[in-house]
Amino acid sequence: MTRPVDRRALLHAVLGTAAVAVLGGALTADASRQLPGPSGVLRVATGEPTAxxxxxxxxxxxxxxAAYPRLTCRVRTTAGSVTNIELLRDHRADVxxxxxxxxxxxxxxxxxxxxxxxxxxxxxxxxxxQFVVRADLPVRAVADLAGxxxxxxxxxSGAAVLGERILHAAGxxxxxxxPVSHLPLADAADAVRTGSVDALLVAGGVPLPTxxxxxxxxxxxxxxxxxxxPRLGGRDGLAGSGLEEVSxxxxxxxxxxxxxTIGVSNLLVCRPDLPRGVADALTRLLALRASALVPGNAVGTQFPDVGSLIGTGGIALHPGAVAAYRSLHG
Known part of the structure; x- marks a missing residue:
């Protein structure tokens, strides 16, 4: 029987020592090349090309x-969250x-x-x-979008699912x-520009160049x-759904x-059968190289610190991730 993870204890452990590891450069390309690390091909499902x-x-x-030279990563652009879960289910993506x-x-x-x-x-x-409408239209709230x-x-995409819930919440x-369509971001932006679509919803970091x-x-x-x-929380409330108010x-x-607006937490997920060594390597990189994973144009505080990484809500941590976070405690 797997022992339940005490997330509070794990949080204190990570906060207590991972910051020291980051400052000390514990996970660098040069250092990790001294270790065998994971090898093979890792397929990463992401999102739309411009997002x-x-x-x-x-x-x-x-x-x-860079950290594990025997590992090859294949990044796949997709429509977003729903497609990504389907790819994991069908063994066409690893994370x-x-x-x-x-x-x-x-x-x-x-x-x-x-x-x-x-x-x-x-x-x-x-x-x-981010729900945007042409500024020359008399629309100042979601409820004004009728017609x-x-x-x-x-x-x-996950936005397609949330979008319908948002419209229902607005009555x-x-x-x-x-009238609703489901266009990729670039096509939706072109449609707003030409006037064939009045508004678009996208879930993403800020600012989005598009x-x-x-x-x-x-x-x-x-x-x-x-x-x-308040109308979007579902049976487990807002915290359980990963939704919160942000500006x-x-x-x-x-x-x-x-x-x-509404903030939605994002998870890096995998199937339970992802090898523990791969999960361990990925998790260490997330914890110790977070600053290198921030796109250059990002603003705000939407990227992780070591304390937030383990806050995965109702999705259990992979055993390899648990081991990695615990090992940061020494």
Whole structure:
């Protein structure tokens, strides 16, 4: 029988010693080359090419290959969280980035009628839900979108799932009150620019270059979402769903500073059968090289510190991750 993980004790252990390890350069490319480490091919499922998932995945792959030269990482761009879980289920990916609420849904819901076993390696950063509308439209809240065309994220993304919940929370019926499409981010931005779509929802870090460019071209208004949070918590409440109130950082976009929106934690997950040595190596890199995994244009505090990594909610840590976090305690 597996002994339950005392997350509070583990948190104190990691906080007490991992920061020292980071300052001491405990995981560097040169140091790790002295160890055999994992080898072979690691398939990493990320997100849309222009979004933060893909940027994070590329940085993660580069750090892993530098630290473990016998390991080859293949980064796969995808539609997002739902697709990534399907790739794990079908053994077409080894690790993947997913929104916490989508990972929880994989335990058995209408979205995933057959549960998909997942294990977490860490809570890696926080995504911001960004619901934007052309600034020249009389839309200042989600409830005002009645009769307006909306793209709710690409099919297969976590945003597509959350988007419908957000519309319902605002008293709107997707497809009836609001014509809905599911376009990849680049296509949705083009549609907003040309006027064929009025608004789009995306889940990602800030700023997203695609939204920055669109704001410069046509002018955007970022819709407040925080007021809808009480209707989105689900049976386990907001903490259980990985949702929380956040504000778009000042300076992230031209006119969005201080807008209250919804933050969703992101997990790096795998199947339970990922070899412990690989899980250990990945987890150590997350804990000790976090600063190297931040895309250069990121603002705000959406990326991990050692204390937040183990906060994976209802998704259990992989045994290799548990061993890695404990080993940081010495």
């Amino acid at each position: 933060f998932y893909a940027a994070f995945g590329r940085l993660l792959a580069a750090e892993l290959e 993947a980035l997913v929104l916490t609420d989508t990972a929880l849904a994989a335990q058995g819901t209408d979205l995933f009628p057959h549960p998909v076993p997942l294990r977490a390696l860490g809570r890696v950063y926080e995504t911001y839900l 307006h065309t909306v793209s709710l994220g690409a099919t297969g 709107l019926s997707p497809g009836t009150d609001v 939204l920055t460019d669109l704001d410069d071209r046509v002018g955007l208004r970022f819709l407040p979402l925080a007021g809808l949070l 778009l950082p000042q300076g992230a976009y031209r006119s969005a500073g201080g807008v209250g």
